Amino acid sequence: MDQTLTLITLDLVGCFVFALSGGLVAVRKEHDIFGVLVLACVTGLGGGFLRDMAIGATPVAALSDWRYLVVPMTAGLLTFYFHPALGRLEPLVNVFDALGLGLFVIAGAVKGLDYGLSPLAAAIMGLATGVGGGVIRDVLAGRVPIVLRRSVFYAIPGFAGASVTAFGLYFELSPPLVMAVAFVLCAGWRLLAMWRHWEAPLPRGSASV
Amino acid sequence: MDQTLTLITLDLVGCFVFALSGGLVAVRKEHDIFGVLVLACVTGLGGGFLRDMAIGATPVAALSDWRYLVVPMTAGLLTFYFHPALGRLEPLVNVFDALGLGLFVIAGAVKGLDYGLSPLAAAIMGLATGVGGGVIRDVLAGRVPIVLRRSVFYAIPGFAGASVTAFGLYFELSPPLVMAVAFVLCAGWRLLAMWRHWEAPLPRGSASV
Amino acid sequence: MDQTLTLITLDLVGCFVFALSGGLVAVRKEHDIFGVLVLACVTGLGGGFLRDMAIGATPVAALSDWRYLVVPMTAGLLTFYFHPALGRLEPLVNVFDALGLGLFVIAGAVKGLDYGLSPLAAAIMGLATGVGGGVIRDVLAGRVPIVLRRSVFYAIPGFAGASVTAFGLYFELSPPLVMAVAFVLCAGWRLLAMWRHWEAPLPRGSASV
Numbered sequence: 247m248d249q250t251l252t253l254i255t256l257d258l259v260g261c262f263v264f265a266l267s268g269g270l271v272a273v274r275k276e277h278d279i280f281g282v283l284v285l286a287c288v289t290g291l292g293g294g295f296l297r298d299m300a301i302g303a304t305p306v307a308a309l310s311d312w313r314y315l316v317v318p319m320t321a322g323l324l325t326f327y328f329h330p331a332l333g334r335l336e337p338l339v340n341v342f343d344a345l346g347l348g349l350f351v352i353a354g355a356v357k358g359l360d361y362g363l364s365p366l367a368a369a370i371m372g373l374a375t376g377v378g379g380g381v382i383r384d385v386l387a388g389r390v391p392i393v394l395r396r397s398v399f400y401a402i403p404g405f406a407g408a409s410v411t412a413f414g415l416y417f418e419l420s421p422p423l424v425m426a427v428a429f430v431l432c433a434g435w436r437l438l439a440m441w442r443h444w445e446a447p448l449p450r451g452s453a454s455v
Numbered sequence: 456m457d458q459t460l461t462l463i464t465l466d467l468v469g470c471f472v473f474a475l476s477g478g479l480v481a482v483r484k485e486h487d488i489f490g491v492l493v494l495a496c497v498t499g500l501g502g503g504f505l506r507d508m509a510i511g512a513t514p515v516a517a518l519s520d521w522r523y524l525v526v527p528m529t530a531g532l533l534t535f536y537f538h539p540a541l542g543r544l545e546p547l548v549n550v551f552d553a554l555g556l557g558l559f560v561i562a563g564a565v566k567g568l569d570y571g572l573s574p575l576a577a578a579i580m581g582l583a584t585g586v587g588g589g590v591i592r593d594v595l596a597g598r599v600p601i602v603l604r605r606s607v608f609y610a611i612p613g614f615a616g617a618s619v620t621a622f623g624l625y626f627e628l629s630p631p632l633v634m635a636v637a638f639v640l641c642a643g644w645r646l647l648a649m650w651r652h653w654e655a656p657l658p659r660g661s662a663s664v
Numbered sequence: 665m666d667q668t669l670t671l672i673t674l675d676l677v678g679c680f681v682f683a684l685s686g687g688l689v690a691v692r693k694e695h696d697i698f699g700v701l702v703l704a705c706v707t708g709l710g711g712g713f714l715r716d717m718a719i720g721a722t723p724v725a726a727l728s729d730w731r732y733l734v735v736p737m738t739a740g741l742l743t744f745y746f747h748p749a750l751g752r753l754e755p756l757v758n759v760f761d762a763l764g765l766g767l768f769v770i771a772g773a774v775k776g777l778d779y780g781l782s783p784l785a786a787a788i789m790g791l792a793t794g795v796g797g798g799v800i801r802d803v804l805a806g807r808v809p810i811v812l813r814r815s816v817f818y819a820i821p822g823f824a825g826a827s828v829t830a831f832g833l834y835f836e837l838s839p840p841l842v843m844a845v846a847f848v849l850c851a852g853w854r855l856l857a858m859w860r861h862w863e864a865p866l867p868r869g870s871a872s873v
Contacts, residue, residue, distance in 0.1 A: 272603065281603035295509065300713065302722025304511025309567075309576040358727075367727040381804070386590070388599050390806050394690065394699035401698040441656040473778040481812065489819040490812035504718065513720025518776075596797070597808050 257353050258317050260346035265290030265318035267343055268383045269325025270332060275387055279326050285383060286322030287315070293378030297354050297371050301361040340440060348433035351376040351404045352425050355411040365409075365416040372408025376432075377401060399439050407432025466524050466562050469555035474499030474527035476502025476552055479541060483523025484596055488535050494533030494592060496524075502587030506563050506580050510570040541607045549649060557642035560585040560613045563636050564620040574618075574625040585641075586610060608648050616641025674737050677772050678764035683708030683736035685761055686801045687743025688750060693805055697744050703801060704740030705733070711796030715772050715789050720778040721812045736826060764853035769794040770843050772830040783827075783834040788828025794850075795819060817857050825850025 272282040291308045298306035304348025308314040325332055332339065354375025358368030377393045377400055384391040393401050407428040414424030438444070477498025481491040500517045502533030507515035517523040534541055541548065563584025586609055593600040602609050605637045616637040622634030647653070686707025690700040709726045716724035725734040743750055750757065772793025776786030795818055797813045804807040811819050825846040832842030856862070 275599070275603075277603050280614075284603060284610060299508050299717050300722065300724050300727065302511070302720070304513075304722075305570060305572060306509050306577070309580070312573060312575055315534065315575055315579065343558050359822075361723060363723060363727050364730060365732055366733055367723070370733065371727065380506065385594060385803055386600055386603060388597075390693070391804055393700060394693075394804060401702060405698075452815045478771070484812075485744055486812045489823075493812060493819060508717050513718065514779060514781060514785070515718050518718065518781050518789065521782060521784055524784055524788065526734070594803055595812060597806075605824075 253279060256315075256349045258313060259311035259342075260349035260353075261290040261294075261314065262317050262321050262440075263339065263346040264293075264323035264379050266332065268318075268327065268379070269322045270339070271387050271389075273325060273329045273384055282326045283319060283322040285386060286325060287318045288386065289379045289383040290318035290321065291379065292382035293350055293354070293375040294382075296378040296382075297357065297375045300368055300374070301358060301363065301371065303357065309409075310425065343435040344433045344440070347376045347400065347404055347436060348407055348429040351408040351432055352411045352428050355408045355428075356415065359412060359415055364414040367403065368412035368416075369409040372411060373401065373405045376404040376408065399436055399444075403432045403435035403439065406435060444450055463522075465558045467522060468551075469558035469562075470499040470503075470523065471526050471530050472548065472551035472555040473502075473559075474530035475534055475541065475548055477527075477588070478531045479538065479545075479548070480592055480596050482534060484485050484539045491535045492528060492596065495534060495597060496527045496602070497595065498588040498592040499527035500588065500590075501562070501591035502559055502584040505587040505591075506566065506584045507651040510572065510580065512566065512570060521560045550646065553642045553645040553649070555610065556613055556645060557616055557638040560617040560641055561620045562598065564617045564637075565624065568621060568624055572622040577621035577625075578618040581620060582610065582614045585613040585617070593656060608645055608653075612641045612644035612648065615644060618619050665780035673730075674767045676731060678771075679708040679712075680733065680735050680739050680757070680765040681757065681760035682768075682797050683739035684743055684750065684757055686736075687740045688747065688754075688757070689801060689805050691743060691747045700744045701737060701740040703804060704743060705736045706804065707797045707801040708736035708739065708796065710800035711768055711772070711793040714796040714800075715775065715793045718792070719776060719781065719789065721775065721779060724728075727853055731741040734770075758778075759855065762851045762858070765794045765818065765822055765854060766825055766847040769826040769850055770846050772827045773826045773832065773846075776832055777830060783830040786830035786834075787823065787827040790829060791819065791823045794822040794826070817862075821850045821853035821857065824853060 251310070265286040269282050269286035271289075272285035275281075277285065291314060294308055294314075295306050298304060298308075314448070345441030351372040352373075355368045357375075358371035359365070363371060377391075381391040381393055392399075410431055411424060412426040415421060474495040478491050478495040480498075481494035484490075486494065500523060503517055503523075504515050505519075508514060560581040562581075564577045564581030566584075567580035568574070572580065572639040586600075589609070590602055619637040619640055620633060623637070624630060683704040687700050687704035689707075690703035692846060693699075695703065709732060712726055713724050716726075717723060763827040769790040771790075773786045773790030775782070775793075776789035781789060791814075795809075798818070799811055810817075828846040828849055832846070833839060
């Protein structure tokens with residue numbers, strides 16, 4: 247009961263910070279207010295949408311709980327009216343975004359297992375939940391998705407966190423312990439990667455810059 | 456009985472005019488005949504596809520009724536062979552497109568309610584039905600989706616019409632009245648916005664052009 | 665039994681060669697290792713994903729069979745580490761890709777019929793399975809999808825093969841014969857089109873180059 251409430255709260259926090267990032271992209275592209283709201287919503291909700299359509303959890307969660315619509319819309323409105331302040335807060339937004347990624351990959355992997363997926367497939371669904379919204383945001387905004395460009399910041403820590411969750415729960419380790427390890431691994435890795443400017447290996451023969 | 460027939464007729468008319476707009480984009484990009492047909496079909500059918508996958512109405516409607524395949528293909532062929540005439544008719548196409556938007560948001564909201572969504576979620580599905588095809592068309596054609604750029608023409612009237620439909624039917628007002636008001640509100644607003652060149656508010660600090 | 669095994673083998677071979685093509689695009693864009701893996705996987709699996717979500721075959725097949733995840737990941741790793749050799753093998757990759765298209769449109773059309781679609785709708789699903797992965801690959805990589813640009817190489821032979829499969833099986837012709845004809849028609853047409861540099865008709869008034 248209480249645990250479900252905690253999970254939903256964390257999920258909504260993740261949705262909120264992802265929606266902020268979508269709204270900021272729309273503001274920089276000088277879209278009008280509805281463009282900002284739409285990009286905030288698809289960024290905050292897109293990953294869960296994709297996951298729910300793939301595993302057949304329809305109607306998708308975002309449509310059956312009004313909080314999943316109100317939270318990203320609020321984030322979009324805040325971005326629209328207070329974006330200069332939010333721009334200055336970008337380092338803070340990045341920190342929240344790392345926390346959001348950690349929350350989303352865990353929630354996605356747990357839901358995948360609930361729908362009977364194998365641990366590997368559930369980890370993939372966790373990753374898709376964590377990065378899906380950002381991919382849709384970047385495609386709509388006409389940019390190459392960040393998950394393809396900066397994998398050390400996004401895809402690798404996300405997949406690590408989702409895998410720990412999916413395999414840990416599959417082998418019946420203690421759920422709070424598994425989720426705590428997954429969260430620290432995913433969010434911590436991403437924060438370290440940002441702070442230390444890590445880079446992933448490039449294909450042979452590519453320029454290193 | 457007769458009402459269902461009317462709704463399907465209107466839905467097919469909407470699909471036809473959206474498919475014309477997709478075909479015209481493909482012709483301008485100098486795609487060949489199959490490219491024109493594909494872009495006509497995804498524009499005419501994409502919104503309903505997305506809605507049906509999100510609410511779990513599978514197989515999606517476009518696959519269970521052959522008319523939903525024949526209508527956009529016909530529109531694509533017409534565009535391919537008669538596009539100079541259609542180009543001159545662009546103002547007329549825009550008028551049909553406004554009518555199509557009105558029909559699609561109503562049909563989407565009604566189907567959302569039928570599948571047990573809340574009125575707010577049904578209104579979002581109505582909007583997704585109305586703008587989804589155009590978003591897919593623009594993404595495939597390498598353009599920023601028009602729904603992000605020109606919201607006063609698309610997203611705001613669409614959401615208004617979808618909301619009137621969803622909340623009106625939820626509170627059990629007379630369906631023909633609700634749909635008539637929603638249609639006039641949505642299509643009328645969009646036509647007025649085109650005619651008067653309305654603009655939506657931009658984020659603070661943006662250049663107004 | 666034996667026939668199912670053959671079909672799955674062919675399906676996995678198709679997935680492998682499509683994943684190679686996705687990985688090569690990512691390498692050329694100088695994405696890092698995870699970007700290469702992601703683009704290889706979405707290219708190899710995207711068409712089937714789209715089909716399964718549209719017909720309601722959820723959880724989608726790629727998530728319920730671990731081989732569908734291991735095969736494109738292997739292809740992605742091979743591309744990442746051996747891409748100079750693969751680049752020289754591009755003509756060979758194109759041949760495999762033509763075979764992959766032939767396999768995918770047949771598999772997609774058969775699955776569509778299994779889920780109760782009409783033959784026309786099943787043929788459309790076969791086409792979507794064959795070209796869907798490439799469309800997602802091109803959208804994520806910021807290119808106009810090849811299916812819109814070079815239809816004689818992709819969409820027309822794909823639709824021909826899918827139609828032969830869907831209508832042939834619907835009218836209860838011998839399945840091995842139907843699939844053999846469909847495969848030769850689709851893959852052979854595409855190989856001939858590549859070899860002979862065929863072009864599809866352009867809209868009237870377009871420059872022919």
